[in-house]
Amino acid sequence: MASLSGIHVPLVTPFTADGAVAVDALGELAHAVLADGAAGVVALGTTAEAAALDDEERRLVVDVCARVCRDHDAVLTVGVGGGDTRAVEAALAELARCPAVGYALVPVPSFTRPSVAGVVAHFARLARTSPVPLVVYHVPYRTGRPLDAADLRALAAIPGVAGMKYAAGGVDEPIVDLLADPPSGFAVLAGDDVFLSALLALGAAGGILASAHLATSRFGALADAWRAGDPGTARGLGSGLARLSAALFAEPNPAVLKGVLYAQGRIPTADVRLPLLPAGPGSVAAAVARLTER
Secondary structure, three states: OOOOOEEEEEOOOOEOOOOOEOHHHHHHHHHHHHHOOOOEEEEOOHHHOHHHOOHHHHHHHHHHHHHHHHHHOOEEEEEOOOOOHHHHHHHHHHHHHOOOEEEEEEEOOOOOOOOHHHHHHHHHHHHHHOOOOEEEEEOHHHHOOOOOHHHHHHHHOOOOEEEEEEOOOOOOHHHHHHHHOOOOOOEEEEOOHHHHHHHHHHOOOEEEOHHHHOOHHHHHHHHHHHHOOOHHHHHHHHHHHHHHHHHHOOOOOOHHHHHHHHHOOOOOOOOOOOOOOOOOHHHHHHHHHHHOOO
């Protein structure tokens, strides 16, 4: 099983001027972040605007990312989500067509707001049939379902659940408890870019971070510094990268990020699909300015 440690980049889906997926630009983004030290990429995450892609586009994105990950011997994780367990189960089964996929990133069901027992049962059923190990995506400010430390440990105990993307909007009591005595063989990955350094300091294995499209090597160096027990280097890197991340999330993700990538000439347009809107020029300029800071 490929390692979940290190920095994983949830790739944007770039679009051409006529609204199609910009296949070449997507491949180049994947190549660039992996060449700069990312351990893997995530296809069809929130940053990819996966909910706004049709089935053919989703398959295309996965195929492009799979090809690049094979070239780099890198980890490919694919986002698969929904509020209906049977539908998610069917979507996971489709991943068997692509052997390069290492993990599936599956959010806690949203909107239906199942009980904690329902959440555990949901992941237990998915894990029994999924062709790849699961990474639970815990993002309660989107799903409406908070989980305490005991709940997190119950999910970690499910065979076939390999880790968790933790995005609770800060460093809260459940994650402090979980990382104080982490379950064996279970990788906790930071999911809120601004709090990456804090979670790494507590023992997180890495992060799934949209901001790491930019300054990828610095994000990797931050993870390496905490792993090596070098807090001085880590704090210096972490503060600058947190400011960059805050600027990139000044408007709904991935609008600002796409604006910066377009300004750099790395994607053909800064377009996002409704209901998202393109970022304002001030937000993009502020993020570009943060890139030059240390």
